[in-house]
Amino acid sequence: MALREINFDGIIGPSHNYAGLSFGNLASTKNAGQVSQPRAAALQGIDKMRANLALGLAQGIFLPNARPNRSWLAELGTDYEHADAPLAAAAMSASSMWAANAATVSPAPDTSDGRCHLTAANLRTMPHRSHEWPGTLAQLKIAFADPAHFRVHGPVPPAFGDEGAANHMRVTSKHGERGLELFVYGVTGGAFPARQHLQASKAIARLHGLDPDRTLFVEQSEEAIAAGAFHNDVVAVANENVLFAHELAFADRAGLVGFCESRLPGFELVEVPAAEVPIGDAITSYLFNAQLVTPPDGEMTLVVPTEARETPTVWSWIERHIAGNGPIRRVEVVDVRQSMANGGGPACLRLRVVADPATVDPRFIVDDAKLDKLAEVIRRTWPIDIDNADLQKPSLATDVEAARTALLEALDLTELA
Numbered sequence: 105m106a107l108r109e110i111n112f113d114g115i116i117g118p119s120h121n122y123a124g125l126s127f128g129n130l131a132s133t134k135n136a137g138q139v140s141q142p143r144a145a146a147l148q149g150i151d152k153m154r155a156n157l158a159l160g161l162a163q164g165i166f167l168p169n170a171r172p173n174r175s176w177l178a179e180l181g182t183d184y185e186h187a188d189a190p191l192a193a194a195a196m197s198a199s200s201m202w203a204a205n206a207a208t209v210s211p212a213p214d215t216s217d218g219r220c221h222l223t224a225a226n227l228r229t230m231p232h233r234s235h236e237w238p239g240t241l242a243q244l245k246i247a248f249a250d251p252a253h254f255r256v257h258g259p260v261p262p263a264f265g266d267e268g269a270a271n272h273m274r275v276t277s278k279h280g281e282r283g284l285e286l287f288v289y290g291v292t293g294g295a296f297p298a299r300q301h302l303q304a305s306k307a308i309a310r311l312h313g314l315d316p317d318r319t320l321f322v323e324q325s326e327e328a329i330a331a332g333a334f335h336n337d338v339v340a341v342a343n344e345n346v347l348f349a350h351e352l353a354f355a356d357r358a359g360l361v362g363f364c365e366s367r368l369p370g371f372e373l374v375e376v377p378a379a380e381v382p383i384g385d386a387i388t389s390y391l392f393n394a395q396l397v398t399p400p401d402g403e404m405t406l407v408v409p410t411e412a413r414e415t416p417t418v419w420s421w422i423e424r425h426i427a428g429n430g431p432i433r434r435v436e437v438v439d440v441r442q443s444m445a446n447g448g449g450p451a452c453l454r455l456r457v458v459a460d461p462a463t464v465d466p467r468f469i470v471d472d473a474k475l476d477k478l479a480e481v482i483r484r485t486w487p488i489d490i491d492n493a494d495l496q497k498p499s500l501a502t503d504v505e506a507a508r509t510a511l512l513e514a515l516d517l518t519e520l521a
């Protein structure tokens with residue numbers, strides 16, 4: 105069986121809006137109250153997937169969850185029209201687009217039973233994200249239903265915060281080989297919450313049957329969280345034998361490097377010093393929230409958002425690295441501005457699963473023709489813009505619901521209705 109990395113992108117949902125819900129996520133706070141453009145946002149996401157396909161990568165999708173989440177509001181004793189504004193915004197959030205927070209994935213070569221394990225993230229720190237997991241879990245159970253190859257777990261109990269793959273990295277000689285799994289957790293983030301708890305990461309490592317000698321729990325530096333790195337994938341990304349990270353990402357950088365060097369021949373740390381790229385620039389540009397990928401031609405490629413090209417310290421660092429002998433050989437620039445304005449870059453929008461694409465439900469795998477079909481549905485049904493002041497208009501809620509229904513029908517996934 106041919107194991108390869110598949111990037112599953114969250115389709116940006118028809119309710120995409122700027123409600124400023126994520127304290128500690130500087131872009132979310134800064135853009136609170138802006139008018140969003142769901143249709144343009146979703147088409148940006150489709151174009152990013154097209155760029156991945158053009159590189160020769162395998163591409164999958166996850167669907168937006170049902171919004172507004174009327175059953176969640178009912179559990180809270182209210183409904184969409186009567187809920188107070190923050191609750192209505194939480195029920196309407198399109199935050200499931202950030203698929204890096206959908207689940208943590210341990211591919212088959214790393215697990216004791218030889219299956220790929222996925223644990224849905226509880227996302228309990230932020231109210232608007234805490235009700236994502238049932239919709240996510242329903243999709244994971246369909247997409248990865250084959251019990252010979254996959255095991256899907258429900259979220260760890262909400263006593264401990266888990267934000268999924270955004271706080272998990274894997275280094276390996278090749279995707280299909282055994283790897284080292286690195287779980288990054290936060291203890292304190294100054295004024296901001298540390299969203300990933302050590303106990304949640306440890307539970308996932310146990311549930312996935314990982315080898316303790318090949319698993320490391322790495323503390324995120326307080327400085328990084330305080331500077332706006334609400335998830336580790338804002339300051340670090342790994343691909344195969346390369347860990348690309350900012351100098352200030354981890355509390356114990358030396359321990360992490362020593363662990364990887366002693367267990368993975370050829371391990372390489374590509375570290376960006378604060379003197380060359382201040383952590384603030386790394387966070388506004390999302391240099392590390394890039395997709396670091398190995399296309400079939402073997403040229404390791406960094407897929408960065410346009411904001412990286414617009415940040416002089418960051419762009420000159422990239423140009424120097426590519427001109428030198430570093431492991432990253434190519435850079436691709438994608439426009440995901442609508443998502444970026446909520447603090448979600450190219451890496452936030454995708455969940456990586458190492459598996460044989462033939463073992464995944466084909467409705468979750470895309471090619472260019474399927475993306476054309478999705479783009480047609482988006483152009484026809486997604487709202488053009490959403491003004492926060494109108495968030496509770498009943499017609500907006502029904503438009504958003506109709507748009508999702510059209511998508512489910514186009515993908516033959518009406519069982520998710």
Ligand SMILES: NCCC[C@H](NC(=O)CCC(=O)O)C(=O)O
Nearest residue numbers: 123124125126129132202448452
């Ligand atoms: N991995 C990227 C996640 C971004 C996400 N933003 C948000 O939820 C912003 C939503 C808003 O403010 O409307 C978050 O912070 O978890």
